[in-house]
Amino acid sequence: MAEFNFEHVNFRPWDGDKEGDNYFKNNHLGYKLLVLGESHYCANDIDTCKQCIRANMNKRCFSMTEQVMDEYLHHYGGQRYLRSFVCFERAVFGQEIDEKERLKFWNSVVFYNYFQNAQPKSRHELRQNEDSTEAFREVLKTYMPDFIVVWGVRLFNNLPCWDGTEITKVEVDDKFAPVKIYNINGKRIPAMQVYHPSAPFGKKRKYWHAFYRNFLPETTWDIVSQ
Secondary structure, rough: OOOOOOOOOOOOOOOEOOOOOOOOOOOOOOOOOEEEEEOOOOOOOOEEEEEEEEHOOOOOHHHHHHHHHHHHHHOOOOHHHHHHHHHHHHHHOOOOOOHHHHHHHHEEEEEEEEOOHHHHOOOOOOOOOOOOHHHHHHHHHHHOOEEEEEOHHHHHHHOOOOOEEEEEEEEEEOOEEEEEEEEEEEEEEEEEEEEEOOOHHHHHHHHHHHHHHHHHHHHHHHOOOO
């Protein structure tokens, strides 16, 4: 994982293996992809540091995203809260992938949760941190992805629309997925909304694979044919 001095980010993004393949070095996709999740869940009393202010957080909090990805890639045993990653990758590739292919894929992307404050485990109303918007801008400027996949309708609706942000869509037959196009330092970065992979409709592999085929470059599927 690359080291950056983030000012607003409370949960450092996952960007691949620190010693091996990663987003910047030996990227097997051939382009830069940001996978955008919604939020972390806090196992502690949510009122302890409910605003997730960096001064109140420990180093383990800052590396929480990396810990989750490491557990999924190296210690997955069917844990329910990690099933989203399984469902997502199967939808992208339209099939089950093996361990070698899984490592190639996830070590080539950035995974980042948008909301920079953890949520209670059983939440009814999303608790938002005002730093999340600036943290997202910071992540985009740091990683400059070519494409973004946004997990969930609620998250997509909460994403900022800065000056110059365009709204478009990806179409498959008579259906469509909405897209926001961000303009960051002169680069147009499309962000496509999908249903969250943990949601029943988000698990429809064949349905979402068609959208990924229309949104992502053809080099994506080289991972399962190498």
